[in-house]
Amino acid sequence: MVKKQKDAGTQQRILEAARKVFLEKGMAGARMQDIADEAGINKALLHYYFTSKDMLFEQIFANTSQTFVPHINEIIESDMPLFEKIEHICDDYISMLIKNPYMPLFLINEINKQDGDFLKRMWGKQKANLSFFVAQIQKEVKKGTIKPIHPAQLYMNIMSMCVFPFLGKPMMQFMTKVTDKEFVQLMEERKTFVARFVIDSIRK
Amino acid sequence: MVKKQKDAGTQQRILEAARKVFLEKGMAGARMQDIADEAGINKALLHYYFTSKDMLFEQIFANTSQTFVPHINEIIESDMPLFEKIEHICDDYISMLIKNPYMPLFLINEINKQDGDFLKRMWGKQKANLSFFVAQIQKEVKKGTIKPIHPAQLYMNIMSMCVFPFLGKPMMQFMTKVTDKEFVQLMEERKTFVARFVIDSIRK
DNA sequence: GTCTATATTCCGATAGAC
DNA sequence: GTCTATCGGAATATAGAC
Numbered sequence: 383m384v385k386k387q388k389d390a391g392t393q394q395r396i397l398e399a400a401r402k403v404f405l406e407k408g409m410a411g412a413r414m415q416d417i418a419d420e421a422g423i424n425k426a427l428l429h430y431y432f433t434s435k436d437m438l439f440e441q442i443f444a445n446t447s448q449t450f451v452p453h454i455n456e457i458i459e460s461d462m463p464l465f466e467k468i469e470h471i472c473d474d475y476i477s478m479l480i481k482n483p484y485m486p487l488f489l490i491n492e493i494n495k496q497d498g499d500f501l502k503r504m505w506g507k508q509k510a511n512l513s514f515f516v517a518q519i520q521k522e523v524k525k526g527t528i529k530p531i532h533p534a535q536l537y538m539n540i541m542s543m544c545v546f547p548f549l550g551k552p553m554m555q556f557m558t559k560v561t562d563k564e565f566v567q568l569m570e571e572r573k574t575f576v577a578r579f580v581i582d583s584i585r586k
Numbered sequence: 587m588v589k590k591q592k593d594a595g596t597q598q599r600i601l602e603a604a605r606k607v608f609l610e611k612g613m614a615g616a617r618m619q620d621i622a623d624e625a626g627i628n629k630a631l632l633h634y635y636f637t638s639k640d641m642l643f644e645q646i647f648a649n650t651s652q653t654f655v656p657h658i659n660e661i662i663e664s665d666m667p668l669f670e671k672i673e674h675i676c677d678d679y680i681s682m683l684i685k686n687p688y689m690p691l692f693l694i695n696e697i698n699k700q701d702g703d704f705l706k707r708m709w710g711k712q713k714a715n716l717s718f719f720v721a722q723i724q725k726e727v728k729k730g731t732i733k734p735i736h737p738a739q740l741y742m743n744i745m746s747m748c749v750f751p752f753l754g755k756p757m758m759q760f761m762t763k764v765t766d767k768e769f770v771q772l773m774e775e776r777k778t779f780v781a782r783f784v785i786d787s788i789r790k
Numbered sequence: 791g792t793c794t795a796t797a798t799t800c801c802g803a804t805a806g807a808c
Numbered sequence: 809g810t811c812t813a814t815c816g817g818a819a820t821a822t823a824g825a826c
Contacts, residue, residue, distance in 0.1 A: 389809070392810095410612070410614040410615040411614040413802090414801075414802060425801090426810075427811075433803085487695070487698060491612075491691070512761055534762045534764070534772065535772065537762075538751050538772075539780070542746040543742070543743050543747065545746075546745065546749060547742050549750075549753060550746075550749070551698075552705065553693075553697060553705075556705045560738070572739065572742075575736070579743060580787070582786070583787035592791080596791080617819070618819070619819075619820095627793095628793065630792075630822080633821060634792080639819095791826105792825105793824105793825085794823105794825085795822105795823085797820105797821080797823085798822085799821090800818085801816105801817090802815105802816090803816085804813105804814085805812105805813085805814080805815090806811100806812095806814105807811085808811075808812100
């Protein structure tokens with residue numbers, strides 16, 4: 383088999399290594415040497431495949447954030463009944479985070495460092511907004527199935543309870559003295575727990 | 587007036603400058619030059635007062651985390667009635683975070699980077715645990731005033747809803763299109779909103 | 791105590807042999 | 809395509825004059 387250009391296998395190994403290192407240490411903390419080591423190559427070869435650290439990082443960041451945002455939008459904008467949708471969001475979110483525990487800290491860090499227009503450039507085309515969700519909530523309020531509530535606050539609550547535990551894990555473990563294994567178990571339980579907690583609070 | 591040792595005023599200015607820079611950029615992102623600029627001095631003088639960046643950082647980190655943890659423990663371990671305590675925690679937490687919006691990201695980042703035993707060394711003596719809160723909840727469950735609930739999950743929920751919005755602010759602003767001023771307003775409203783949300787969910 | 795100038799270390803990036 | 813060796817810049821840290 384003829385290799386037309388850069389070796390696809392090596393390129394893939396580098397991307398995986400870069401993803402791992404960047405997610406754990408962030409842009410500022412990551413070293414090209416770390417990534418090279420993780421990929422089992424040396425720095426020179428790393429630069430042969432990806433000319434600069436900035437460029438490599440941008441690929442990882444774009445890829446990570448774009449597999450995250452559209453996924454949740456899809457659920458939010460679906461036409462499920464509200465309670466079912468809430469259950470779906472919690473389950474889906476937490477399942478994904480159990481598999482990618484470093485993702486929230488990475489994304490939040492890097493998003494905070496970018497200028498204001500950055501998200502627009504990156505996510506602008508994905509019309510990531512809550513208008514459909516807001517309308518759905520207002521409809522339910524009018525029907526009288528749920529208490530009056532500010533949709534943005536409700537959404538913040540759901541997102542907070544799903545994501546924060548993965549950010550505050552070390553602090554939580556210190557306070558509650560749970561082991562790593564027990565922590566995962568707590569998160570598994572959260573998939574249904576958070577949804578029930580929310581629904582119990584808003585239903586009339 | 588005789589100066590026995592290093593100028594207290596300058597030292598203070600440096601600490602304030604370091605705190606500001608470290609909170610905004612974290613250990614890896616902060617530059618000694620930034621801190622010197624912020625304090626209105628040069629790098630050499632900065633090193634005269636604090637021999638190394640590591641050492642300066644450690645002081646800021648220790649100070650920041652130690653003004654944070656005991657504060658919340660005090661409320662948790664008080665003997666207020668449960669609902670009142672929840673209201674108190676939310677109000678207090680969010681008020682503090684409106685004043686120190688960079689604190690959560692800073693603490694979470696740096697805590698995540700430390701090894702497992704680090705928190706024990708730093709907070710070990712402050713017996714930061716939830717045993718009293720747990721007992722109080724179990725008592726209320728037995729009395730039948732609240733639904734059965736895992737205390738750790740409940741505490742995670744409260745903490746999540748108070749802290750997360752400050753971490754996810756840019757993402758939230760992108761999705762909900764609120765301005766900075768409106769965001770602060772939303773947080774002000776959250777002081778009572780979160781408490782009510784929690785209490786509505788757990789009360790029988 | 792504060793400065794300028796310089797040493798030292800670290801890290802991203804490139805040159806050039808194979 | 810992969811390596812060793814090295815450059816060049818940036819950042820921490822120190823030397824030494826005032």
